[in-house]
Amino acid sequence: MPSSPQLSERISRLTSSLVREILAAAQAPGMISFAGGLPSAEAMPLLRDTPHSHDWLSPVFQQYGQSEGEPILRARLADWLAECGMQVSPHQTLVLSGSQQGIDLAAKLFVDPGTPLLCEAPTYLAALQAFQLFGANCLGLPLTNDGIDPELLAQIIETYQPRAIYLIPTFQNPSGHCYSAENRRAIAEVLDHYALPLIEDEPYRELMYDNVDRTPICSLLKRAPWIYLGSFSKTLWPGWRVGFLAASDDLFPHLLRLKQAGDLHTNRPGQIRVANWLACDERHKDLAHLRETYRKKRDAMNDALTNTFGDLADWEIPAGGLFFWLKLRNAIDTRPLLKIALENNVAFMPGEAFYPASGQPVFGTMRLNFSHANSTDMRKGLTTLARIIENNKPDV
Amino acid sequence: MPSSPQLSERISRLTSSLVREILAAAQAPGMISFAGGLPSAEAMPLLRDTPHSHDWLSPVFQQYGQSEGEPILRARLADWLAECGMQVSPHQTLVLSGSQQGIDLAAKLFVDPGTPLLCEAPTYLAALQAFQLFGANCLGLPLTNDGIDPELLAQIIETYQPRAIYLIPTFQNPSGHCYSAENRRAIAEVLDHYALPLIEDEPYRELMYDNVDRTPICSLLKRAPWIYLGSFSKTLWPGWRVGFLAASDDLFPHLLRLKQAGDLHTNRPGQIRVANWLACDERHKDLAHLRETYRKKRDAMNDALTNTFGDLADWEIPAGGLFFWLKLRNAIDTRPLLKIALENNVAFMPGEAFYPASGQPVFGTMRLNFSHANSTDMRKGLTTLARIIENNKPDV
Missing domain, CATH: 3.40.640.10 (Type I PLP-dependent aspartate aminotransferase-like (Major domain))
Known part of the structure; x- marks a missing residue:
């Protein structure tokens, strides 16, 4: 029977990635995902056909570079x-x-x-x-x-x-x-x-x-x-x-x-x-479009959150980025809830996963992405999530 | 006065790269270089305009991947x-x-x-x-x-x-x-x-x-x-x-x-x-063209080496790859010759550089690339190199 190869010490620190698993699960058909941080395809700048747009196909750039x-x-x-x-x-x-x-x-x-x-x-x-x-x-x-x-x-x-x-x-x-x-x-x-x-x-x-x-x-x-x-x-x-x-x-x-x-x-x-x-000249226009697209999504998410999580959690409206950070009023560990959420076709990131291993995580936190789901799915997914949180209040 | 930042132990092992320096020197105008291992632009397959050749511009592939x-x-x-x-x-x-x-x-x-x-x-x-x-x-x-x-x-x-x-x-x-x-x-x-x-x-x-x-x-x-x-x-x-x-x-x-x-x-x-x-169907043709291009260059290099290094070194004709490996009959350390060669507008790789730090290198070896220089430069560069080797015979 072959013995296991001897690996470097660092491999013992290469822990299973919660993110990988969540993102894999989030790609299942029918899943409403607040888990990832993917930019929205509609917000990406076009690949424009300008005089220089084919520079990258030049033989020069096929060779090794610096x-x-x-x-x-x-x-x-x-x-x-x-x-x-x-x-x-x-x-x-x-x-x-x-x-x-x-x-x-x-x-x-x-x-x-x-x-x-x-x-x-x-x-x-x-x-x-x-x-x-x-x-x-x-x-x-x-x-x-x-x-x-x-x-x-x-x-x-x-x-x-x-x-x-x-x-x-x-x-x-x-x-x-x-x-x-x-x-x-x-x-x-x-x-x-x-x-x-x-x-x-x-x-x-x-x-x-x-x-x-x-x-x-x-x-x-x-x-x-x-x-x-x-x-x-x-x-x-x-x-x-x-x-x-x-x-x-x-x-x-x-x-x-x-x-x-x-x-x-x-x-x-x-x-x-x-x-x-x-x-390119369109750069500022591209960024303005990007910001406008995401600002609308952020605001829609805030409205949907107010309707679903208003009594369950507190949050700030983020001035930028792609995420809301929810603090549940009942500070339960949200990691065990992920499995239930995935079974109900909703993915989110438990906030506890973002704390360094050396310290104690702050319980009752969730990271919710607002750039991916459309507005219908957003409301539906948040309603489901809120219900799961409510059904899993800690025993007092 | 700011103290130096404390870096990881591994940075002390991040030695200056001879290759980097040689390759940088080899790019000077007028330099005939046998130093690098760059593939030849004429040997690279074309970027063909096929029905699928623009797949990579599809919005799908602009997003994060697996x-x-x-x-x-x-x-x-x-x-x-x-x-x-x-x-x-x-x-x-x-x-x-x-x-x-x-x-x-x-x-x-x-x-x-x-x-x-x-x-x-x-x-x-x-x-x-x-x-x-x-x-x-x-x-x-x-x-x-x-x-x-x-x-x-x-x-x-x-x-x-x-x-x-x-x-x-x-x-x-x-x-x-x-x-x-x-x-x-x-x-x-x-x-x-x-x-x-x-x-x-x-x-x-x-x-x-x-x-x-x-x-x-x-x-x-x-x-x-x-x-x-x-x-x-x-x-x-x-x-x-x-x-x-x-x-x-x-x-x-x-x-x-x-x-x-x-x-x-x-x-x-x-x-x-x-x-x-x-x-693609052209794959086998591309590879045949690549082999034919390099085979000719290899054979031209072998002829030029026979004319210039015939009395100075021994080598095998490589069945593949991009390099000749010369063993000088006078087994001098070729590293000090590199500076002289560069001053004479010829770059090569001293063979001694390719040996692990723990052992003693075998002296009197040189790696010469045959894919880069054209046939005129090849003969000229090898003539110069041979003259440098002859002029730097070890004192007996």
Whole structure:
């Protein structure tokens, strides 16, 4: 009988992914899904037939490319970041095979087994998984509507001596919170004081429905090293897997070599398409259309929630992003309810899954996506979900 | 003054890449380069305008996809592998963002700091770097024209208890060797005996100019776990970054989760294009054209080498792949000659760079690519290189 192969220690930390299972279940026919974070096909920009739209089919871009990314795209990324308030050189930008790859590179850069790493609690599940795979001890900072408490942050840094902090300050996933301008400045000051490296992840930045401050915290840093992760998967075409990072000069060379060792470079036709879009006149119109589409869906979801969950839960209307974050008044663990919901053809994400393994999750939270379901399904699905919550009140 | 950020232990193993530097230097105007392994643009299949050629522009493929890869591509990969002599289910295939990513995943799967790993000496440089980044102690097995010595292999396994072995049996990089049918069977038997996992890398498989046995060793295994890495970067369009792996059932689920944590999934339009090519009638004609183009270049290089290096070096005519492997009769370290060569506008790869860090390199070896330079440059560049070698004979 063959013995099992001996695998690396990290494989023991490669836990089964709740997300994978939910997303697989959510694709069953007839399922109403609030689980995923898929952008809506109707919101994606068109693949326009412009004079340059076939650049990516040029023989040049069929050949191997540079690990850094296409020079034309890097230049336009630097312009784009300048519009976002970040002054970076194109040489500080690195094109990624989706911004998830940036998390893999950051984990490789900072994490040894047992390395303390700060993050928000709750935070992006696939980031938690990637950091924990490399052995990070992820320490969660509680989130408020304004962001995280700078004093607590300083105290945690003093106590645990973390190597880096991972934050999603703008339309945070899963909570939908957006850090206030004041909180962004206060956090930057603390990070500068301790020279603590910041990994700032902004996939939802452009999905803004109400006017709020979105100054990247990276742009406020004077001393702390930083990595800024950007994505086009929520604004353009996720299927092409083109994201990017920008980084401070002390971190950039390592990230570039890690990228090269990981997959040589990102697909070039996709890079050219994103570069073309960044230079096109329709860009602002595309983003306005995107925001309008999602704003309507958000508002419809809020109405439907008020009708179904008004007596069961509290929530804020998110100023951006793709999710509502519900806090049930009866703070039950929602994970066991998922199975019942799926049996009733409704999928959602239990909020408890978004908390780092080291801490206790806050019970009674649910993440509900509003971009996927149509308005009829939305009302129907929420009615079902609310009924399940009501039928499963804790025994008092 | 800011202190340096504390980075992971593995970053100390992220050595400067000789290849990066050579390839950068090789792109200087006027440089004749034998250094890289770029496929020739004239050998790449056309982007044909067929009824299905625009599939990849369909809105469906702009959305997020599955980490496993597109079902249509996985089915065609299984058919393709059957043609190569491997019976695998589509569910054992995983689409990669280039086969380099498969090395990253295999390193994550097997390697802890200090893990002994077997490889050929010499071997693919970027694989060495990826394995060593994770802390592998890469132990090199000497290569002969026929492959590696099965008895030595058994002995090394007994002595060092490695976790896996990485081999490039077909048109090996950098040596160009192709394992004999007998050697493949003998190695499979040893690996089965010890249940030692095999990572078999076959990027050059289709670049065959003389008829030789190419039975994948993975297909001969009865008991040992295995990962087979395949690439389309040498036969189709490297710029799209679409590769794949197939793996035994005991390893596959881990590899899939590692892929998901690494970059979610591979770009979908590229996957569809490769799937279309795998199904098209012109496939065999494309490969015949590719082989004919490279065979001519190989033969021209052999003639030019005979005229320039005939008295200086020995070499075999490679039955496939993209490289000649020269053994200088005066076994000098060729690394110091690279600077002189670059000053004379010729780039090559010193063979010493391809040996694992743990062992002593074999001196006096050079890897010369034959697919890039045109015939005039080829003769001119080799004449210059031969003169440099002659002028730098060791003092006796």
